[in-house]
Amino acid sequence: MLWPRARRRHIDADQAQRLADVRQKNPESETWLALVEAALAETQDAGWDAAVPAPPQGRPARAPLLHGAQVTLESRAVTHFVRRLARLAGLAGAADRLDAITLLEAAVCQQDPRIDRLAAGDPSTLRVVAQVAAVPFLRTCARTIGGEIPANWSEGYCPLCGAWPTLAEYRGLERKRWLRCGRCGIGWEVPWLRCPFCAETSHENLGYLAPEHGETARKVEVCDTCKGYVKAEPTVSQLPWWGVLLDDVATVALDVAALDRGYHRPERPGFGMDVKVVARRRRLWAH
Numbered sequence: 001m002l003w004p005r006a007r008r009r010h011i012d013a014d015q016a017q018r019l020a021d022v023r024q025k026n027p028e029s030e031t032w033l034a035l036v037e038a039a040l041a042e043t044q045d046a047g048w049d050a051a052v053p054a055p056p057q058g059r060p061a062r063a064p065l066l067h068g069a070q071v072t073l074e075s076r077a078v079t080h081f082v083r084r085l086a087r088l089a090g091l092a093g094a095a096d097r098l099d100a101i102t103l104l105e106a107a108v109c110q111q112d113p114r115i116d117r118l119a120a121g122d123p124s125t126l127r128v129v130a131q132v133a134a135v136p137f138l139r140t141c142a143r144t145i146g147g148e149i150p151a152n153w154s155e156g157y158c159p160l161c162g163a164w165p166t167l168a169e170y171r172g173l174e175r176k177r178w179l180r181c182g183r184c185g186i187g188w189e190v191p192w193l194r195c196p197f198c199a200e201t202s203h204e205n206l207g208y209l210a211p212e213h214g215e216t217a218r219k220v221e222v223c224d225t226c227k228g229y230v231k232a233e234p235t236v237s238q239l240p241w242w243g244v245l246l247d248d249v250a251t252v253a254l255d256v257a258a259l260d261r262g263y264h265r266p267e268r269p270g271f272g273m274d275v276k277v278v279a280r281r282r283r284l285w286a287h
């Protein structure tokens, strides 16, 4: 982000291989995948490291690590990245006027109404752009200060960024249940029978949907108390953080199946985050 000259960045070989595989099987998700690819490449830029805040002291016990933080980002680099995402998503004209710093702050805080006000026309595309735009910053935070997350975190939302889990991972031979965040990639272990959204623990109200044909390893966990759902899959070992993003795209059919049966993802964010993002303009000369 802070590099003085534009550099072309590439995703690594594992990411490229998995991305090619998901692309081939999900041609209808090409726009989404193009955004994810751009975010994966951008995340490799060491420039984001300088933006990572110290976790605020004195946070409420249930507040994610970044709650209350102030973040300073280099305006020009962020604007370049965010507008590039907007163009990839087809927002050509509007992209050039987009207030990238405000969009990023609203994205980190998951404030959809604020994102909608920045949109020219239908806001749904800009919401997707915003979600992906937050990935490099949040992933860099997870990589650098993620170790400060309390070991006994038991909420259903991400302990770093406050998002609802993108998927549940049943890891290893023991099939321990880990929730994974599709923004920062963090994982946190949770009990088997517990809804991440409303904390329901009664097995009578918790169930799952499994595809009738084809691959049966993946399923959808559903809760009849709050009608929430989360996609789930078994893994041999921990999915890499970017695997969470790509598996989310690769399993859109499961979302459709859940929505068709009246389940949904909560509209409210997991946690109402308060993060301030301020712009720093690059100095033109040293003094």
Ligand SMILES: [Zn+2]
Residues within 6 Å of the ligand: 138, 158, 159, 160, 161, 162, 163, 181, 182, 183, 184, 185, 186
């Ligand atoms: Zn997160």
Ligand SMILES: [Zn+2]
Residues within 6 Å of the ligand: 195, 196, 197, 198, 199, 200, 223, 224, 225, 226, 227, 228
């Ligand atoms: Zn529930």
